Amino acid sequence: MRNELFKNKPANIGIALGAFLLLFILLVPIFSPHEPNAQKPARKLLVPNSANLFGTDQFGRDVLTRIAVGGIRSLGAAFVVVSLTLAMSIFFGIAIGLIGGIVDTIFSRMIDILLAVPSMILALAIVGVLGVGFENLLIALVISFLAFYTRLVRNYALSANQRPDVITARLAGIGWTRIIATHIAPDVFRQMLIVATLDLGGTIISIAGLSFLGLGAQPPEAEWGAMLGEARFYFTTAPHLLLAPSAAILLAIVSANLIGNALRDAQDSQ
Amino acid sequence: MSKPILQFEQVSLVYANGFCAVQNVNFTLEKGECLAIVGESGSGKTTLARAALGILPRNTKVSGSIKIGETEIVGASEKTLRKVRGLVAGFVAQEPFSAFNPLANVFDHISEAWRVHSLKPKSQEVFDSLEKLGIENAAQISRKYPFEWSGGMLQRAVIVASSAHQPEIIIADEPTSALDADRADAILRALRETKSTLLLISHDINLVRRFADKIAVCFNGQIVEIGETAQIFENPNHEYTKNLLSDVPRENEFENEKAKSEIVLEASGLSKIYGNDENKIHAVRRADLIVKSGEIVGICGASGSGKSTLLRLLATIETPSGGEVFLQKELATNGESAKLFCKKARKGFVMPIFQNPLSSLNKNWKIWQTITEPLNAKHRTERFSKTEKREIARKILDEVGLRDVDLDTKPTRLSVGQCQRISIARALTANPQLIVADEPTSALDISVAQSVMKLLQNIAAKGTAIVIVSHNEYLLKSFCHRVLQMREGVLSD
Numbered sequence: 001m002r003n004e005l006f007k008n009k010p011a012n013i014g015i016a017l018g019a020f021l022l023l024f025i026l027l028v029p030i031f032s033p034h035e036p037n038a039q040k041p042a043r044k045l046l047v048p049n050s051a052n053l054f055g056t057d058q059f060g061r062d063v064l065t066r067i068a069v070g071g072i073r074s075l076g077a078a079f080v081v082v083s084l085t086l087a088m089s090i091f092f093g094i095a096i097g098l099i100g101g102i103v104d105t106i107f108s109r110m111i112d113i114l115l116a117v118p119s120m121i122l123a124l125a126i127v128g129v130l131g132v133g134f135e136n137l138l139i140a141l142v143i144s145f146l147a148f149y150t151r152l153v154r155n156y157a158l159s160a161n162q163r164p165d166v167i168t169a170r171l172a173g174i175g176w177t178r179i180i181a182t183h184i185a186p187d188v189f190r191q192m193l194i195v196a197t198l199d200l201g202g203t204i205i206s207i208a209g210l211s212f213l214g215l216g217a218q219p220p221e222a223e224w225g226a227m228l229g230e231a232r233f234y235f236t237t238a239p240h241l242l243l244a245p246s247a248a249i250l251l252a253i254v255s256a257n258l259i260g261n262a263l264r265d266a267q268d269s270q
Numbered sequence: 271m272s273k274p275i276l277q278f279e280q281v282s283l284v285y286a287n288g289f290c291a292v293q294n295v296n297f298t299l300e301k302g303e304c305l306a307i308v309g310e311s312g313s314g315k316t317t318l319a320r321a322a323l324g325i326l327p328r329n330t331k332v333s334g335s336i337k338i339g340e341t342e343i344v345g346a347s348e349k350t351l352r353k354v355r356g357l358v359a360g361f362v363a364q365e366p367f368s369a370f371n372p373l374a375n376v377f378d379h380i381s382e383a384w385r386v387h388s389l390k391p392k393s394q395e396v397f398d399s400l401e402k403l404g405i406e407n408a409a410q411i412s413r414k415y416p417f418e419w420s421g422g423m424l425q426r427a428v429i430v431a432s433s434a435h436q437p438e439i440i441i442a443d444e445p446t447s448a449l450d451a452d453r454a455d456a457i458l459r460a461l462r463e464t465k466s467t468l469l470l471i472s473h474d475i476n477l478v479r480r481f482a483d484k485i486a487v488c489f490n491g492q493i494v495e496i497g498e499t500a501q502i503f504e505n506p507n508h509e510y511t512k513n514l515l516s517d518v519p520r521e522n523e524f525e526n527e528k529a530k531s532e533i534v535l536e537a538s539g540l541s542k543i544y545g546n547d548e549n550k551i552h553a554v555r556r557a558d559l560i561v562k563s564g565e566i567v568g569i570c571g572a573s574g575s576g577k578s579t580l581l582r583l584l585a586t587i588e589t590p591s592g593g594e595v596f597l598q599k600e601l602a603t604n605g606e607s608a609k610l611f612c613k614k615a616r617k618g619f620v621m622p623i624f625q626n627p628l629s630s631l632n633k634n635w636k637i638w639q640t641i642t643e644p645l646n647a648k649h650r651t652e653r654f655s656k657t658e659k660r661e662i663a664r665k666i667l668d669e670v671g672l673r674d675v676d677l678d679t680k681p682t683r684l685s686v687g688q689c690q691r692i693s694i695a696r697a698l699t700a701n702p703q704l705i706v707a708d709e710p711t712s713a714l715d716i717s718v719a720q721s722v723m724k725l726l727q728n729i730a731a732k733g734t735a736i737v738i739v740s741h742n743e744y745l746l747k748s749f750c751h752r753v754l755q756m757r758e759g760v761l762s763d
Contacts, residue, residue: 163629164629165630165631167587168624168693168697169643170616171615172643172647172696172699173644173649174644174648175648178646
């Protein structure tokens with residue numbers, strides 16, 4: 001599968017884009033002479049120049065440094081949301097699928113109810129209950145994605161239960177814990193990893209979108225969506241403030257989608 | 271001489287990974303003729319059939335010329351190919367289940383043959399054709415979904431769909447591999463009655479002998495011999511053809527050893543009903559069976575006769591609706607309870623072997639891990655190190671005739687026949703008293719099937735009881751101590 005991935009041209013572009021973005025957000029804060037939150041009112045709303053490559057914002061903060069620092073927060077958060085969702089859904093999904101019976105019925109109906117509400121609206125509602133803040137936003141997103149993921153894992157687990165290799169292991173006397181650990185979970189993980197990678201782009205957008213609305217990262221913290229939110233008031237006088245975070249979001253999503261597609265193709269070709 | 275319908279000229283095919291599947295193949299097929307291509311799995315037969323319809327994977331390099339009628343297939347546009355497929359050339363695929371969309375009913379699927387060419391489906395014609403192929407009450411039953419049909423019935427539906435427009439040629443890739451012998455005959459007869467030219471891909475030489483005008487023997491991607499059927503059978507020229515012919519099983523070739531006395535499995539009054547009160551399906555009706563140690567019992571029946579269900583009941587994978595299963599005189603399951611009564615059943619006492627060996631092995635495991643998996647069972651007190659496990663795996667691989675296979679290989683790098691041997695090896699590691707095998711040879715060509723059956727015979731000689739389910743009565747009679755028949759859920763001698 002690894003070889004297939006590297007042979008795939010779009011995947012290579014995706015990996016290169018992702019690597020570039022990662023290097024950018026990791027290295028810039030180290031080498032930049034500017035503090036991300038240091039305000040210099042005398043240098044506000046400057047267009048890109050030799051001292052500030054991406055210009056400065058309404059408080060005179062360096063946009064380049066803030067994009068990099070915001071990137072750590074945006075991408076890191078998307079990664080945390082997806083991994084947490086993945087881990088929790090694999091645990092719950094396999095448990096529900098294999099226990100079956102009344103447990104399955106109850107949890108499946110609960111999932112149906114959660115799936116009936118669009119995930120963005122559900123996240124908004126949860127943030128409303130928990131209160132505004134970046135951590136709460138992440139919790140809200142995990143909960144809103146969890147229903148869909150758990151449903152998928154449950155279905156994989158149900159079909160795994162009828163698989164010849166699992167039946168053979170059961171008849172041979174292998175315990176359920178071992179069967180789950182060696183047969184079912186690795187297989188489910190491989191399938192779900194692709195779904196998760198494809199969803200990474202969507203998660204980045206959700207986080208940026210909710211932060212844009214002011215429900216996520218709070219000032220003065222840098223975050224791509226929050227930066228866009230602040231920049232929209234200056235789009236006639238300083239349009240470069242909108243361009244930089246938009247380009248960063250675009251690059252991150254294209255990279256995540258290219259890698260996700262390639263992973264799926266590699267899995268299909270097996 | 272009449273006009274050729276299908277013409278292969280100097281055809282070579284190289285897959286994207288560099289594997290040369292077919293080299294320099296030449297043959298012509300004239301109107302009304304039936305040509306059978308025979309050979310082992312992996313010899314390139316299916317690739318030839320797919321090449322004729324232009325349905326090879328993308329990036330496959332094709333050289334030479336393939337003509338259907340006047341149309342050149344190599345390098346043809348998708349538009350040209352669409353005009354050929356279905357109208358001029360029909361296709362019957364190997365795996366009926368994967369040929370159907372599980373969300374559409376069978377009638378919808380058959381009528382698609384008309385709809386793709388913007389024609390109105392003729393229902394009565396569909397029903398008549400289905401009934402001609404032995405599907406009773408077609409008008410009603412064709413409104414059911416593919417999973418409610420058996421593999422054999424589905425294959426007949428595929429044949430109806432592919433011959434819908436009376437195509438000039440029908441290309442059939444192992445059309446009968448999911449069917450029992452009687453049905454296979456009926457289907458090939460029906461295919462020949464369509465008056466279409468027929469390109470038949472098969473590993474069943476006996477079947478081919480009765481229906482094909484000409485036979486082409488395919489070996490390592492080349493056609494090593496082609497000629498009239500009678501001539502090939504009487505005077506085979508190529509070494510490989512001779513081998514292939516000598517592998518045809520002869521009835522009672524093997525001395526049936528006397529079965530030993532200990533009763534391993536006893537089933538009495540076993541029945542299984544699927545569905546709800548309104549729509550009951552009796553898959554198994556009051557089956558009685560006693561199997562003694564060292565005995566090989568064959569269960570033969572048409573597809574959909576309930577033989578696989580019976581096997582699952584015997585292996586205690588499913589609970590019966592009525593009746594009892596005893597393992598070594600200890601009650602294992604009965605119709606009143608979904609409970610498993612004896613722990614023996616989950617201690618490697620019964621081990622299964624499945625039809626599709628690839629799906630029964632974990633694709634991501636090295637073969638030594640698969641083979642030694644039963645050693646990790648809960649009831650075993652002894653634990654083995656990795657080196658010990660590899661040694662055990664090596665020994666068992668020797669036993670099943672895979673001396674040269676690397677322990678670290680993964681199943682996707684092995685042939686289907688080798689994979690089946692590995693699933694047998696895994697069963698042996700569990701040290702079972704009873705092996706239940708569901709169509710263990712149907713995915714294999716005849717010479718490999720023979721060697722797998724011989725292997726099972728050797729295992730039985732050491733005292734393990736074996737129950738084999740198959741639609742191939744011929745094969746069962748050559749290898750089993752007794753063969754029982756299964757018809758519509760009823761088991762009889």
